[in-house]
Amino acid sequence: MKRDDFISLILTNIAIGEVFQNPGGGTSTIKRFDNEKIVYQRGNSDITLKMEKIYNAYEAFQGNFVTTNDLKKFDNSFDSTARNPSGHSCNCTFSFLLLVKAGLAKEIIKHGRVFGTTFI
Numbered sequence: 712m713k714r715d716d717f718i719s720l721i722l723t724n725i726a727i728g729e730v731f732q733n734p735g736g737g738t739s740t741i742k743r744f745d746n747e748k749i750v751y752q753r754g755n756s757d758i759t760l761k762m763e764k765i766y767n768a769y770e771a772f773q774g775n776f777v778t779t780n781d782l783k784k785f786d787n788s789f790d791s792t793a794r795n796p797s798g799h800s801c802n803c804t805f806s807f808l809l810l811v812k813a814g815l816a817k818e819i820i821k822h823g824r825v826f827g828t829t830f831i
Contacts, residue, residue, distance in 0.1 A: 717766050717815075718746055724813045725749075731808045734819045734826050739805050749809070753801045760802045764788040768806065769815065769830055778827035779803035 712720075722744060731739045733753075742750040748761050764786055768777075771785060779789070782803045787793035791800040807828045810816035817829040 712769075714763075714766050717769065718762050720813045720815070721762070721765070721809055722746070725809065731805070731812075733801075733804055733808070734821070735804065739801070739808065751805060753805075758799050758801055758805075760788065760799075760805065764802070765806050765809065769810065773830045776822075776827055776829045778822055779807075779825045781827075782806065 725741055725744065727741055727743060729741045731741075733739055737754065740752045742752050742757060744750065746762060748759050750757055750759050752758075768782055768785055768789075772781065779800070783790040783793070783800065786798070787796060788798035789800065789802045789806070790798050804819070804826055807816060807819045807826065810830065811819060811828065815831055817831065819826055819828045
C-alpha cells in the first residue's frame with residue numbers, strides 16, 4: 712500500500728475527540744491530526760506520533776503477528792526507555808488501535824506479558 716493511501720485510510724477512520732479504550736486499561740483521546748502526525752491524550756499527557764512511523768511499521772510487519780516488543784525494537788518512537796531519541800511506549804498499543812479501526816489489523820490480544828495483533 713502506498714504511503715498516501717495508508718495515511719488517508721487511517722485519517723478517514725478517526726475523529727477529533729474520539730476515545731479509544733486501551734487494551735491495558737485507560738483511554739487515548741484524539742486531540743488533533745494531519746497528514747504528518749497524530750496527537751493524542753493519554754492520562755494528562757499529550758503524545759505525538761508521526762504517521763511515517765506507523766506506516767513504516769505496517770510495511771515492515773504486514774502479514775505478520777506483531778507485539779509491542781517488536782515495535783519497540785523496530786523504532787525508538789515506540790519505546791519510552793530508548794535513547795537518542797526516545798519515544799513513548801503508549802505509541803505501540805495506540806498504533807494497534809488505529810490499525811484495527813482502519814481494518815488493517817486484527818483484534819489486539821494479550822500475548823504473554825505484552826500485547827499483539829496481526830497486521831493484515
